[in-house]
Amino acid sequence: MKSMKVVVPVLLLAGLGAGALASAAGITPQSMADALHMVLDTDRTVYTKLIVNRLQNEEKVIKASEHWKEDKALVLPAQMFRAGAEMTHDKGATFSYSLLSLWPVNKQNKARTDAEKQGLQYVVDNKGKNFYAEETLGGKKYFTAVYPDYAVVPACVTCHNGHKDSPKKDFKIGDVMGAVVIRLPLDG
Amino acid sequence: MKQPKHLFSWIAAGVVTLALAGYFTSRLLGEDRIVFTPGAMTHGHYQIELACNACHTPFAGVKQDACIECHGARLAASNDSHPKKKFDDPRNADRLEALNALRCVTCHLEHRPQQTRAMGVTLPKDFCFHCHQEVGDDRPSHKNLAFDSCASAGCHNYHDNTALYEDFLVKHANEPATAAHPAVPVRKPGDALRASGMRGRKPLGLADQDAPAEYAETKALHEWATTLHARAGVNCRDCHQPKDQPQWIARPGHEACNRCHESETKGFLAGKHGMRLAQHLPPMTPALARLPMQPDARDRVLGCTSCHGAHAFDTRRAAADACLGCHDDKHSRAYEGSTHERLWRAELSGAVSPGRGVACATCHLPRTIHKQDDGDARIRVEHNQNWNLRPNEKMARSVCLNCHGLGFTLDALADPALIADNFNGKPARHVESVDWAAKRVSQPSQGVKP
Numbered sequence: 001m002k003s004m005k006v007v008v009p010v011l012l013l014a015g016l017g018a019g020a021l022a023s024a025a026g027i028t029p030q031s032m033a034d035a036l037h038m039v040l041d042t043d044r045t046v047y048t049k050l051i052v053n054r055l056q057n058e059e060k061v062i063k064a065s066e067h068w069k070e071d072k073a074l075v076l077p078a079q080m081f082r083a084g085a086e087m088t089h090d091k092g093a094t095f096s097y098s099l100l101s102l103w104p105v106n107k108q109n110k111a112r113t114d115a116e117k118q119g120l121q122y123v124v125d126n127k128g129k130n131f132y133a134e135e136t137l138g139g140k141k142y143f144t145a146v147y148p149d150y151a152v153v154p155a156c157v158t159c160h161n162g163h164k165d166s167p168k169k170d171f172k173i174g175d176v177m178g179a180v181v182i183r184l185p186l187d188g
Numbered sequence: 189m190k191q192p193k194h195l196f197s198w199i200a201a202g203v204v205t206l207a208l209a210g211y212f213t214s215r216l217l218g219e220d221r222i223v224f225t226p227g228a229m230t231h232g233h234y235q236i237e238l239a240c241n242a243c244h245t246p247f248a249g250v251k252q253d254a255c256i257e258c259h260g261a262r263l264a265a266s267n268d269s270h271p272k273k274k275f276d277d278p279r280n281a282d283r284l285e286a287l288n289a290l291r292c293v294t295c296h297l298e299h300r301p302q303q304t305r306a307m308g309v310t311l312p313k314d315f316c317f318h319c320h321q322e323v324g325d326d327r328p329s330h331k332n333l334a335f336d337s338c339a340s341a342g343c344h345n346y347h348d349n350t351a352l353y354e355d356f357l358v359k360h361a362n363e364p365a366t367a368a369h370p371a372v373p374v375r376k377p378g379d380a381l382r383a384s385g386m387r388g389r390k391p392l393g394l395a396d397q398d399a400p401a402e403y404a405e406t407k408a409l410h411e412w413a414t415t416l417h418a419r420a421g422v423n424c425r426d427c428h429q430p431k432d433q434p435q436w437i438a439r440p441g442h443e444a445c446n447r448c449h450e451s452e453t454k455g456f457l458a459g460k461h462g463m464r465l466a467q468h469l470p471p472m473t474p475a476l477a478r479l480p481m482q483p484d485a486r487d488r489v490l491g492c493t494s495c496h497g498a499h500a501f502d503t504r505r506a507a508a509d510a511c512l513g514c515h516d517d518k519h520s521r522a523y524e525g526s527t528h529e530r531l532w533r534a535e536l537s538g539a540v541s542p543g544r545g546v547a548c549a550t551c552h553l554p555r556t557i558h559k560q561d562d563g564d565a566r567i568r569v570e571h572n573q574n575w576n577l578r579p580n581e582k583m584a585r586s587v588c589l590n591c592h593g594l595g596f597t598l599d600a601l602a603d604p605a606l607i608a609d610n611f612n613g614k615p616a617r618h619v620e621s622v623d624w625a626a627k628r629v630s631q632p633s634q635g636v637k638p
Contacts, residue, residue, distance in 0.1 A: 086273040096277050112279055138281025
């Protein structure tokens with residue numbers, strides 16, 4: 001009981017301190033987007049490496065399939081990512097994110113807005129760099145961040161190169177295959 | 189001299205206004221509010237046109253949830269190709285300006301008979317153009333196709349493409365018109381029992397009946413004694429006077445059946461046979477139907493027993509003869525003498541194995557397989573006969589493919605004359621989608637951008 005009384009104020013102070021620190025440094029739209037991207041990208045890599053590449057390509061125990069429900073198969077990494085984006089939206093998130101490409105298997109994943117078009121080209125031309133812009137969509141202003149999406153495991157390359165709908169058949173490991181686009185609303 | 193005349197006009201106008209206000213108020217508050225419907229409703233909703241609040245929220249228009257409440261489950265089961273969640277991302281803002289795909293009423297406006305096309309669509313037929321202008325770039329085969337043909341040629345649907353997506357077409361290319369062992373899933377006697385939770389009761393015979401004395405020795409009792417109900421231990425009072433009822437109910441309604449047959453009742457209430465009951469309106473009768481019906485059936489009332497018959501509950505009669513007792517359109521009349529009907533009679537006589545016959549219910553109240561949590565599969569009869577009716581490609585997977593190849597199925601479903609003739613003959617139409625899909629896979633250069 002005694003230690004609880006001590007712990008709570010200490011935690012509170014620590015929390016306040018962290019809050020003050022954050023606001024002093026100022027969470028900019030860019031740092032917010034970067035933080036979101038770090039989590040999204042890590043989860044995406046974990047799913048691809050620990051689940052899809054291991055079970056499909058290395059152990060060959062189960063396939064990943066676009067028609068995962070029908071084929072009783074693993075969800076594709078891109079579908080996993082989109083399912084998360086949709087669920088996040090349903091929970092009421094004001095930000096949004098998607099996985100796009102200049103060479104999309106799914107034509108709905110090609111760049112549509114000007115910022116997407118510029119950003120996707122930029123991350124392909126400037127390997128290792130991100131692209132940031134502001135854009136207005138449907139009368140609302142957004143901070144839009146575009147992050148390169150790399151072929152991190154052989155499964156990325158073999159599946160895309162062999163897919164009948166892929167416009168590009170010569171992806172190599174380490175290539176920028178597309179981009180994660182994150183949007184934060186700027187005017188509340 | 190003039191003033192009294194003027195005064196009279198004012199009084200007359202006042203009286204007429206008050207009378208009209210009184211009339212409309214009483215109609216608005218009463219049960220028959222038909223005077224307020226702005227135009228005839230679609231075949232999907234006219235039955236419940238007096239249940240305004242099923243769709244309209246007073247002073248708030250038609251809420252999206254009102255549509256989803258009745259249609260949401262089917263859309264989800266259809267793996268809807270254009271769900272709301274696909275359009276929520278702000279990157280689609282310009283698309284939503286062209287066509288607000290977040291709301292059903294963008295494409296399905298009610299009360300617009302002149303403007304309403306198949307499937308209750310009120311948009312011009314070429315609506316796919318708004319988002320898919322560039323389809324020709326990715327699919328050379330689609331280059332010069334008219335945008336009003338996407339959803340009308342048997343190739344695509346806006347919502348349900350479960351039997352039409354490319355990989356499915358490829359998987360089912362080159363199938364014969366009729367399979368080597370055509371048959372639909374067959375219900376096991378235990379299915380209904382397990383679903384109803386009635387397992388473990390002692391089978392009953394005539395001597396065990398618990399009806400009031402005046403019903404002893406009636407035909408009904410003898411019919412009951414031969415049924416699965418009796419064998420499953422379901423006695424008279426289980427339906428006629430269940431525990432919560434103080435009195436014997438002479439004609440129990442669907443509520444009684446619902447106690448054990450929940451999924452069937454739910455389907456019945458969702459379809460055209462039961463949707464009026466679901467809205468607490470008087471039951472459907474053939475007289476209210478827009479389809480041609482047998483004249484002497486006009487005043488029959490639709491409930492569970494109108495097809496199943498009280499006491500005998502003969503599912504085989506319910507599967508075809510019951511339908512033909514009311515339905516009198518060309519397709520129904522052509523059933524007699526059709527290959528499907530001959531197979532059904534052969535199944536009834538035991539000449540072919542169960543599952544081979546095709547009754548009305550085989551297609552319109554299809555058997556669906558439901559995986560249980562224990563891994564067991566249970567076969568249910570979908571009692572919403574609209575579940576797979578429109579667009580008719582919904583029937584492909586739920587019914588036709590049990591016996592027929594996909595190519596043949598899509599051709600047949602695209603041939604209205606063949607349908608009217610109850611599939612007596614061969615399809616006169618050919619839907620090319622299966623050929624195109626197979627060709628694109630065998631020649632990957634087709635449709636892949638340089």
